[in-house]
Amino acid sequence: MGKLKLAELLFVCFMLPQGFAAVLNCSSPTASALFKELERNLFPEELMRPVENFSTPLNITLGITVVGILGLDEKSQTLSIVLWEVLEWDIHGLSWDEQQCGTNRVSVPRERLWIPDILIAEFLGDNNAQKTPYVYIYNTGHVYDDKPTSILSSCLLNIYTFPFDIQNCSLTFGSYLHFAEDIRLMHSSSSEDVLLESRNVLETNGEWELADIKVALTTLSLEDGDYSEIKFFILLRRRPTLYVVNLLIPSCFLITVDLFSFLLPPQSIDRCSFKMTLILGYTVFLLIMNDLLPVTGETTPLINVFFSISLALMVASLLETIFITNIQFTSSQYSAVPRWLKVLVLHYLAIIVCLRTKDKTTRITVCIDQSNRAMKTISTDSSGSQIISGNTLPDKLTPAPPASSPPPPLPPDPHPSIDFLKKLSRDLAAIRIQMEKHLQGSNASQEWQMIGTVIDRLLFISYIIFILTSFITIISIWIWSNSY
Structure with missing residues (x-):
């Protein structure tokens, strides 16, 4: 008996480092026989990692x-x-014969x-x-x-x-x-x-x-x-189809309409009302589509920047229209344009937006006053400003009589119609000068109007650049995402 216990102890000590190993021997090729073998050899080891030893x-x-x-x-x-x-994974040492147990796999809890x-x-x-x-x-x-x-x-x-x-x-x-x-x-x-x-x-x-x-x-x-x-x-x-149809396309339509509103005459009051209606519609559009935009605190989506810049351009175009309308109707009451503003807008920005200013021309009107032998020169430039200068006619036009000669006889009294015609000529000249001043305006008024025209052209070009840049960016990102 002592030798038998010693042999069993040596066998257990030999098998212990080898870990779990079980070859199932089914008594019959039935499910109950296989589960009995699993219940006896596998299920009691559910708490152990099924490896050869702990270091494996x-x-x-x-x-x-x-x-x-x-x-x-x-x-x-x-x-x-x-x-x-x-x-x-594999359970180390577990196996059974397919023919003996009746199957090559079995589902277990x-x-x-x-x-x-x-x-x-x-x-x-x-x-x-x-x-x-x-x-x-x-x-x-x-x-x-x-x-x-x-x-x-x-x-x-x-x-x-x-x-x-x-x-x-x-x-x-x-x-x-x-x-x-x-x-x-x-x-x-x-x-x-x-x-x-x-x-x-x-x-x-x-x-x-x-x-x-x-x-x-x-x-x-x-x-x-x-x-x-x-x-x-x-x-x-x-x-992106849902967002392109519901967000980008309507927004681009509104921006395009606002772009073509620059073709309306700037002095028209309807242009301000039209732009105000567009801004109101665009704001309502953004409020309705706010639920489709992502909300996150990490980064700002590029589409949100696009909407913000679009709204900012609409507001800027409305303010610029108000400024131009004000210039058109009240520029005659303004003082002269500051020199720095004139140089910046009329000399530099006008060249950038390809808008040439009109060259100043001078027109001279000469009036001779027969009563006092004086000549008045009225110079009118393209801006409507007048320069009036006067001088006495030279003596060669009215030669002095010799000292020894007797005094000339008195001229006969002019006919009354001649005085009437002279007075009428002076009145017509005054009326013509006032009409030219009224039609052409003062120099300061024309400069203010030219500044408004340059700013209007500059914003129009900025609108076109923004729309083209946005479309190119959106199309590029779309192509890149689809070809990823």
Whole structure:
């Protein structure tokens, strides 16, 4: 008896470093016989990691398939997605004969086996997916665990190019407790296979489409040890059609209408009313479409900048129209244009906007007063300002009589009609001068009106540049997002 106990003790000591090992011998090829063997050899070991010994790491193969993209929340920076998560590992030493036990695989309750604690680092909230209480065990000891997973995970979103944005969300799978020396993760398929399978089974066709999936093996290093991890990078592209139709196209229509309003005469009061109506309509449009715009504190979307600049240009065009209208009706009451403003606007900005100022011309009107032999010169330039100068006619026009000669006889009294004609000529000249001054305006008034014209042309060109730049930027981002 002593020798027998010693032999049993040596056998146990020899088998202890080898860990768990069980070859099932079914009494008959029935399910009850196989489960009896599993109940006797496998299920009691559910608390132990199924490896040869404690220093042997357990290799776990992980694979996922994206079956549903529920959405991205820009405000809370979260991703809602549904996956099929597949875990595979081997139970060391477990095997049975397919012919003897009647099958090569059997489903067993999940609670009766040791299950790895693989979690998602970015996981938030609860898993609302349906529970799968069983896993497959093959006759080679291979365990196949396939379960659906509903994930609400954190995702750092970049919505600068909204609605043509592409988001890159990562899902990090790893053991919550076991170090890399206990559990090593490996991916079951390549990135191309995962993407192809996901696109084939994807059941959602909402705002987001699956652009690409990348897989990378990583290691998380901490003070206590290293953890084996697998990162899946899920690239999602937003479908921009809804936002282009509801946001960009109406906004571009309103901006285009405001652009063509520059063709209205600036002195028309209807131009101010027209622009005010456009601003009011654009403000109401932005308030209605505010729910479609993303809300986040990280970055400001480019489309919000586009709307803000569009509204600012509309307000600037209204203010400029008010300024020009005021100049047209009250410029005659203004003082002279400051020199710095005249140089800046009429000499530099006018050249930039390809608007040439009129050259000053001078027209001279000569009036001879027969009563006192004086000549008045009235100079009128293109701006309407007059310069009046007077001098006495030279003596050669009225030669003095010789000293010795007798005084000339007195001229006969002129006819009364001649005096009337002279007075009428003076009155007509005065009326003509006043009419020219009224029609042409003063020099200061014309300079103010020219400044208003230059500013109007400058804003019109700025509008065109902004619209062209915006369209080119939007089309470029759209093409880039679709060709990613």
